Structures are given as C-alpha cells and as structure tokens.
Amino acid sequence: MQYRFSKNILSTPKSFIREILKFTQTPDIISFAGGLPNKVYFPVDAVREAADKVLCEHGQEALQYTTTEGYDPLREFIVTRYKNRGIEITKDEILIVSGSQQALDLSGKVFLDTGNHVVIEKPGYLGAIQAFSIFSPHFHEVSLNTDGIDISELKEAIKKYNPKFFYATPNFQNPSGLTYSLENRKSAAEVLKDTETVIIEDDPYSEIRFLGEHLPPVKKFAHNNSILLGSFSKIVAPGLRIGWACAPKQIMEKLVIAKQAADLHTNYLAQRVLCQYLYDNDIDKHIARIRAGYLAQRTAMIEAMGEYFPEDITYTQPEGGMFLWVTMPEGFSAMELLDVAVKYHVVFVPGEPFYADGRKSNSMRLNYTCSDEKTIREGIKRLSNAIKEYAAKKR
Ligand SMILES: Cc1ncc(COP(=O)(O)O)c(C=O)c1O
Incomplete structure (x- = not known):
C-alpha cells in the first residue's frame, strides 16, 4: 500500500536525538546526549x-x-x-x-x-x-x-x-x-x-x-x-x-x-x-536544590574540560540550564567525531540538527544534568581522547 502522506509531514525531520539515544543502550556508555532533567529531583x-x-x-x-x-x-x-x-x-x-x-x-x-x-x-x-x-x-x-x-x-x-x-x-x-x-x-x-x-x-x-x-x-x-x-x-x-x-x-x-x-x-x-x-510544598526550596545540583555538575564538566581538552577547543560556560556547547576548530565535523567517540564509549549531540539549514557543524551539545560528577569527569576524559584521535586524523 502506497500511503499518501502530506507534503508537510514528509518535509519534517525526525528527531535526531532519538537516533542518538539508541547508543545509550550500550553498556558502559557515558551519554551527554540526552536532554533530560535529573530524575533524582522528581518529587515523587x-x-x-x-x-x-x-x-x-x-x-x-x-x-x-x-x-x-x-x-x-x-x-x-x-x-x-x-x-x-x-x-x-x-x-x-x-x-x-x-x-x-x-x-x-x-x-x-x-x-x-x-x-x-x-x-x-x-x-x-x-x-x-x-x-x-x-x-x-x-x-x-x-x-x-x-x-x-x-x-x-x-x-x-x-x-x-x-x-x-x-x-x-x-x-x-x-x-x-x-x-x-x-x-x-x-x-x-x-x-x-x-x-x-x-x-x-x-x-x-x-x-x-x-x-x-x-x-x-x-x-x-x-x-x-x-x-x-x-x-x-x-x-x-x-x-x-x-x-x-x-x-x-x-x-x-x-x-x-x-x-x-x-x-x-x-x-x-x-x-x-x-x-x-x-x-x-515550597517550590522555591525545591528549585534551590535543583540549581545547586546542576551547578555542581556543570562545574565538574567545565573543570574537567579545562584539564583534559586540547587548547583549541572552546566551550560556553552557562549560568543556568542543562547544556553547554563545545566548538572544535574550523573544518572539523562533530558528526565525524561522534563515530570516534562511540568507540571511546561516550556520546553527545553533534551540532547539525540545531541548524535549520542542516549545515555541517564543528560544534556539539553536551548535557550535564544526568550524570554524577565522577562520571562527568570520566566522560570528558574519554571525549578528550576521542577529539585527540580525530584531530590527529584530520591534520
Ligand atoms: C528550549 C526548549 N523549549 C521547549 C522544550 C519542551 O519543554 P516541555 O517539556 O515544556 O514541552 C524544551 C525541552 O527540552 C526546550 O529545551
């Protein structure tokens, strides 16, 4: 049966993040790809x-x-x-x-x-x-x-x-x-x-x-x-x-x-x-706990990046929220890096899907809210090794 779908649905992209989430099923993978709030703060x-x-x-x-x-x-x-x-x-x-x-x-x-x-x-x-x-x-x-x-x-x-x-x-x-x-x-x-x-x-x-x-x-x-x-x-x-x-x-x-x-x-x-x-319930008190937790996770990520990343890698230092953005030198591709990173058991979302025109991107999004500080350090160390391997191939 040939379904006659609308032009509008056919021109709408599938969520790329869902595609990446399949990697997170692999045991021992550290994922900075998700966009989820940390479930430990859900007031069950x-x-x-x-x-x-x-x-x-x-x-x-x-x-x-x-x-x-x-x-x-x-x-x-x-x-x-x-x-x-x-x-x-x-x-x-x-x-x-x-x-x-x-x-x-x-x-x-x-x-x-x-x-x-x-x-x-x-x-x-x-x-x-x-x-x-x-x-x-x-x-x-x-x-x-x-x-x-x-x-x-x-x-x-x-x-x-x-x-x-x-x-x-x-x-x-x-x-x-x-x-x-x-x-x-x-x-x-x-x-x-x-x-x-x-x-x-x-x-x-x-x-x-x-x-x-x-x-x-x-x-x-x-x-x-x-x-x-x-x-x-x-x-x-x-x-x-x-x-x-x-x-x-x-x-x-x-x-x-x-x-x-x-x-x-x-x-x-x-x-x-x-x-x-x-x-x-006191929602402000609840939010204060979330903020304190996310600050510690974000700080652990930034400190680890300062320690492990090569000097030509830049990153944003958010004052809130759940994500930061890492940029590699011009000509690098975060999509290509992802293939290398998977071998090192770490994943992130490459920049491509965040551009309406689908351009190639040398940037990637990292989420810090879903891993503890020790895991974040280990994940950044792995990512750094993946970047170094990828950069060596590029040069
Ligand atoms: C910028 C932005 N807008 C909207 C949403 C969707 O949020 P909601 O759960 O309220 O639908 C998200 C979720 O991550 C988001 O990051």
Missing part, C-alpha cells in the same frame, strides 16, 4: 500525596472535561510568580498547554501558512525547528553571540523578510547554554517595535539560574508583540506535560481556538495534582 512522594488529596477530595471533578484555557488556580499561581519577578500579566493572558512544546505547535498553527518566513537562532532548539517545519515555512537563521542575538542580523532579517515571528530562547539556550544580556533583550525588543513580527520567547530554564542575576524576559520590553512560554518540566517534572503560553488578548483568542481543535484542554487531573503540589 509529594506528587503522590497531592494526587491522593485531589482524588479523595475532588475526584469526580478532576476526572471531568474542563475549560481549554486551563485550571484557574494554576493560572493564578503562574501570574503571581511573574508578579514576584516584576512582570505584570493577568490570568486571562495565560493558556495552560501540554508542555511548552505544544505551544510551539499552536503558534505555528496560529501564524504560519506554507512558505511564510520565520526567524530562528543559529544554532536553535531542534524541537522548535521540528515543530515549525510541519508548516513548511522558510527559516532564516540569525547568529547567536555570547551576549545574545546578533542585533544587526536580526534587524536585517526582519526588514528583508517581514517574518511572522522570531523564535528565541534568551535564557541558557538549548543547545548553546548562552543567555541574552539585559542590553541585548532591550535591543531585540526595540528591533521588533513597530514591526508586524511577534517574538516567541521560549523560557523553560530561567528558574534554573545557578549563577548571576535573574534577567527580565524580552516580553517586559515588547509586550504586545510577544508570546512568552514557560514550563513545569524542568522545575517539577516533564512527565506531567504542563507548560503555559502567555500572550496578549488577540493572540490568546487564536491560541485557544488552535488548542481546542488540537486536544480540547491539557490533562485536567495533571493540572489539579500539580496545583495541589504547588500549594502544599
């Missing part, structure tokens, strides 16, 4: 207690259909958290979604027709490249520098292509670990002002800042052309599949229609359980 007992309470006290209600926008007390909780950080929004501007990943799909549905223009960071989050690819847009990549998005390239791309949106992850970007400075956020908002381009600001990591000062979202400076996304995946647990989109009224109306059409509403039981968990 507290979530079980919250679930018991919800089911005992509000069981029938929590198992019923509900509104598309989401559970009001959970929306209020999110509003209060923003307020504590100096961001004024109302509950009506919050839509609870099935993970922030769903908000990317909904944003695509709301804004994109085939062939529309989208600006994305270079490198960019591959889950976003995949989510938007299904709408067959033209991607335009804008360089990411150590202090944030390249403002002159952004200005030029917006002027030239009048894109429907600019997708950005200003905090501890996946894959690079880079963060936009305050000045860069203001400048990006200034570029967007008086244009028809919306910023989709994807922010699953800002609460996982373990060094430096918290910075306001670009939304603070670009309120009306902004969709700000958040998630409980990295601060509570990704299996709950609960995130949110925060958008001005006119955009919200369209997101709600798209969400209704997609799945009516986000899992209501999960929303109720999460909300109960948030009421009964």
